[in-house]
Amino acid sequence: MLSAYWLLVGRLVSIDSLQQVSIKNSEALLTRNDPDLTLIADSLHSTFFTHKVIKQQTLSEVFQLYGLNPDDLLAMIKANPQAIQLREGQVIEWQQDELGRILELAIHRNATLSSSYLRQGTQFVFQPTVTQGTLKSLVRHGYIRRNFYQAARQAGLNNVQIQTVANALYWFVDVTQPDVIGDQFAVELQQPWVGQHPMASGKIAAIWFKHHGKNIQLVRFSDDKFYDMDGVSVEKSLNRWPFTQTFPVSSPFDPHRLNPVTQHYAPHYGTDFATPVGTPVVATGDGVVMKVGRHTLAGKFVVLQNGRRFSTHFFHLSQILVNQGDFVKRGQVIALTGNSGRSTGPHLHYELRQHGQPIDAMQAPLPQRVVLTKQQKIVFDQQAHHSMSLLQTYLKLPISLN
Numbered sequence: 001m002l003s004a005y006w007l008l009v010g011r012l013v014s015i016d017s018l019q020q021v022s023i024k025n026s027e028a029l030l031t032r033n034d035p036d037l038t039l040i041a042d043s044l045h046s047t048f049f050t051h052k053v054i055k056q057q058t059l060s061e062v063f064q065l066y067g068l069n070p071d072d073l074l075a076m077i078k079a080n081p082q083a084i085q086l087r088e089g090q091v092i093e094w095q096q097d098e099l100g101r102i103l104e105l106a107i108h109r110n111a112t113l114s115s116s117y118l119r120q121g122t123q124f125v126f127q128p129t130v131t132q133g134t135l136k137s138l139v140r141h142g143y144i145r146r147n148f149y150q151a152a153r154q155a156g157l158n159n160v161q162i163q164t165v166a167n168a169l170y171w172f173v174d175v176t177q178p179d180v181i182g183d184q185f186a187v188e189l190q191q192p193w194v195g196q197h198p199m200a201s202g203k204i205a206a207i208w209f210k211h212h213g214k215n216i217q218l219v220r221f222s223d224d225k226f227y228d229m230d231g232v233s234v235e236k237s238l239n240r241w242p243f244t245q246t247f248p249v250s251s252p253f254d255p256h257r258l259n260p261v262t263q264h265y266a267p268h269y270g271t272d273f274a275t276p277v278g279t280p281v282v283a284t285g286d287g288v289v290m291k292v293g294r295h296t297l298a299g300k301f302v303v304l305q306n307g308r309r310f311s312t313h314f315f316h317l318s319q320i321l322v323n324q325g326d327f328v329k330r331g332q333v334i335a336l337t338g339n340s341g342r343s344t345g346p347h348l349h350y351e352l353r354q355h356g357q358p359i360d361a362m363q364a365p366l367p368q369r370v371v372l373t374k375q376q377k378i379v380f381d382q383q384a385h386h387s388m389s390l391l392q393t394y395l396k397l398p399i400s401l402n
């Protein structure tokens, strides 16, 4: 195998540079399992070559590796000084004539942008080209034996893809619960390819989750949001105000506020509304009651979890109308305002947190439930039909339990 290796490299590296390498490095430039060697082997019978850039590799290193003429490199840099900037994972393709001269070299910078260098005599002409890489559909499917995460990993999904699936399904099924054991899923991944190479691990395009025999089907539309088969976004709306009427803001969200009671600087992570005691407080979004209780500072309080991203917090209440674990709908009355805890007068302290971080509930962009228009729905239906037909074939397969 060793002789074959030298033969392979010998085809591409001139004898001089090969000798240099073997003198300078007692170790071979490439090992048998090196992916670069496979690329070289693939290119043997063609004058087209391909190289996938590894971490911190420069274009001149690539030139050295393949025994390309450094003068050509200089001519390319002259044509475009940015030529030498490479990133891990980028793909370089080039064509050589029988004398080993580069005729054309293209660097695929991402799925749609390539730089190409075309020989003209001893010079190169630089052309940035925007090419549409092809999208390839892949299906990953699995049967949940122990937990969703393990099944998804086994199916070949990475952590980002698993998180995306879990988030999209959140309002239909909580995949982190043991309740999903015995469920099946199939997801469509769309991977951008340029030439023979995937440029990314792929985006989740569609999800089919069979939960206790119930079908949950979601498709990602051109706006990047997931929709159910009726064309309704899985993302639910969050209202700005926790009342059905308006009340004045007595103290806004202010991370640097002077506390009116203690006279110390203390962050105010909520918005205070001056309201008469007994004013109905409504949930700003669908959710689950995470906690109800009583606290020295917050008084009687309610905390709602509104989907995976948001939680809402209501303090200084006089009466709580929900219990921990209850599901609540947006607009549902959950409590009555009061003056409990540390408070200078009747008011509601309303706090919005995103991934646990308090944000200004009066300013932050809030998620909106979207219903596709008739026109959009026509496009969506075609896409959904295509995706679901693809996924269905995988879900029909009998499950092997070994």
Ligand SMILES: [Zn+2]
Pocket: 251, 268, 270, 271, 272, 348, 349, 350
């Ligand atoms: Zn407050």
